Amino acid sequence: MNQRQYALERALPIVAAAYGEQFGVRVVLSGSDAMTDGKTIVLPMLDNMSEMKDVLFGYLSHEAAHIRESSFDTLKKCRSEIEKSMTNLIEDIRIERAIQHAFPGTQFTLEAMENYIHERGWTPVPTTAESEASQLFRYLYHRLYGEFLDRQVYQPLIPESLKVLEQTFPRGFFVRLDGLLAKYMMSMTTSDDALKVARAILKALKDAEKEEEQERKSGPDSDSSQPPDPSPDGQGDSSDPNSNSDSSSSENGDNQGDSSPEAADQTEGPSDASGEQSMSDQDSAGDQAESDSSSDDSSDAGAGGTYERVMSEQDMPTNPGQQLKEDLCSQAREDQSGKSFEIDTGVGQDMRNGNGDTSELQAGILTSSSIRSRLLGLLQAETRQRQWLHDRGRRVDGRRLSRLAAGDTRVFIQRDEHKRPETSVHVLLDTSGSMSQRQEIANQATVSLALAISTIPKCDIAVSMFPGCGGSVSPMIHRGQPVRPNLGRFLVSSGGGTPLAEAMLYAARELSASHKPRQVLIVITDGSPNNGHAVNYLLDLMKHQIDTYAIGIGSNAVKSYFGNWTVINDVRELQSALFRIAGNVLDLDP
Known part of the structure; x- marks a missing residue:
């Protein structure tokens, strides 16, 4: 580990x-x-x-x-x-x-x-x-x-x-x-x-x-010459x-x-x-x-x-x-603002397959195809062996031996290959009431990332929604579950508050159980969470442990909490925004 x-x-x-x-x-x-x-x-x-x-x-x-x-x-x-x-x-x-x-x-x-x-x-x-x-x-x-x-x-x-x-x-x-x-x-x-x-x-x-x-x-009235009555x-x-x-008790009543x-x-x-x-x-x-x-x-x-x-x-x-x-209360963390905050660890029921028409997700599905092809191209370029000449080594490039006559000893082949770490990704989808006018865009963004990342070698993905079904957060896609057969789960509706802290805690738990050396969390939301102090606490906790990114849907409120963020206002911006996020997730430069 x-x-x-x-x-x-x-x-x-x-x-x-x-x-x-x-x-x-x-x-x-x-x-x-x-x-x-x-x-x-x-x-x-x-x-x-x-x-x-x-x-x-x-x-x-x-x-x-x-x-x-x-x-x-x-x-x-x-x-x-x-x-x-x-x-x-x-x-x-x-x-x-x-x-x-x-x-x-x-x-x-x-x-x-x-x-x-x-x-x-x-x-x-x-x-x-x-x-x-x-x-x-x-x-x-x-x-x-x-x-x-x-x-x-x-x-x-x-x-x-x-x-x-x-x-x-x-x-x-x-x-x-x-x-x-x-x-x-x-x-x-x-x-x-x-x-x-x-x-x-x-x-x-x-x-x-x-x-x-x-x-x-x-004692004083007893005859000391006689042995005491045992009872x-x-x-x-x-x-x-x-x-x-029992018998002696009966005698005395x-x-x-x-x-x-x-x-x-x-x-x-x-x-x-x-x-x-x-x-x-x-x-x-x-x-x-x-x-x-x-x-x-x-x-x-x-x-x-x-x-x-x-x-x-x-x-x-x-x-x-x-x-x-x-004593435990006296050792509790004190927030700089002096405000108390809570995080509920409860998890709701799993999101079931929806019966809606998945045509609403087509824009996201098409975008994922475009992202996937570009990411695969970048992955191939990134993993391709890079070769250069050095003045020492074990293998000589015969085509460069003529350099020796000019005093250039850089005729030895050196190769370097960048090995990409295996990565576990968790996407959190905001389904709060404020998302009602933006839920379709958010759903499309989520399905695009899920489809694209699930096909990238050495990457796996889990998806959850908040608020969930009977809890603060509910799983939509478990890690290792196929995405495409479960597209109906991405047809979610809006309602309730924004329990982002609880959702982040669940995602962190889920990521900590994975065996990949790298963990990534992507939050898709439109506004401020119910409990900003708790979100900051968890972000500080996950710092250097989980790479966290946010996609703001029609709102730049995410910049108040996340260091790596981007905002989309229309489905036409989805492709470029998701590509930037996906590129950051995989440490890729376009």
Whole structure:
């Protein structure tokens, strides 16, 4: 791959558009935003990829996973800040696992994103100075990413975070937590499952604190000479996350203290593959959690304790994903004019064969024949070997040996042959509403170029229109498709705006996928684009990578954006104008 091609394929808009197409999501490149609304991913436009390339595409993969997998209504069901933060974290783990399974290559960019987040100091080890809710969130962040997504940067932080929590949280909580994570983290299938796991973890904390309080109260009254009752309140052996406490719970008439995975499955846990609990149990699970809390009012368990403080905490750590969004926005390209702009990467449906009378294209078809013959003549002259005499070499021109007597040693034959690079061309045809009086000329210009270039050796062509069929741009002729059998596709009508930037981005993507060492873009339009700032951005991006030319149809507005341009006002000017453009495309001098 040559350097031009390599640089183009690494360009942010090109790769972002390709990612969006692969993931099946809509991507919009914006001058200053990084966000997702559940349908569209908005990425900031950076000047270059540099070291942020993998981080940005990790963010794109993460947000694409949310669009593909998440229900954005789930967080609305959360009843506390800690529940919301934990649900969001658990859901992030679930959806990243899903997209890594569907697209294994995303693992590397997602890991690069997390490495960057950690390096920026957004996921520190908790301290005892922080609230218990913050400590719990940071510990879970390290543990879930380290264990269930194998993010190595967090694995050494798990024991460090655990040491901090052990100073505040009940010992029984960690046993329960181990059982819950082992059973449910790998089997979640929906966003509501993430909420259920979060609620089960919080209930485990509540149960562990209650158990600890009961043990503390019963301690002084117990006979130290007798071994302790293994299940004083129906809990069973807390060291066994799978212990069954149904019988002891029946004796006491209260199973609130049981936060084993099985109990969590009955009240808070997610549905699993066996269908033990349907997702319709979500509301009843939440109601049960609330009733559990209210039923403890008569007991000292949890009153003013860790669980209560965790549930009432309002000041949670900022989500690292949100910090990444803000960081990306701060690095976004700032246009000199101070105006923001966007480029939508969406592509409409292919243009189908038209049923119109192709006689409307005859002027363009005839012009293409004339251009083709002249171009072929120039190609033959250009590729013909040029021969001259030199004073050194390996082959002597016998007819010039007489020069030696006069002291002229230039009798050696030298030959030079100019090798023309293979070229891929993409033509963009403006079909906006302002083209209504000029569309016929534009159609003829487009078909002339398509027919002429498609017959030139070492050249191939693709043609697209903007606006397209249900999108900003639509393919008319794909690369490698024959032009003449598809002439009906060039009979297009006018309507809509002028999404030139979106069309140029699509053309750049298409050209970057070609294997020719040279790429050429030809724009046929009559006026100014919808978004001139975005056009300038893309022209700057493609500079030195794609040779760009413009044909103005009855307007010289193209000169405001393109360095190489020409204007035609009448079909009679078509031949000479197209010849100038075609000659420039092929580096030919008439």
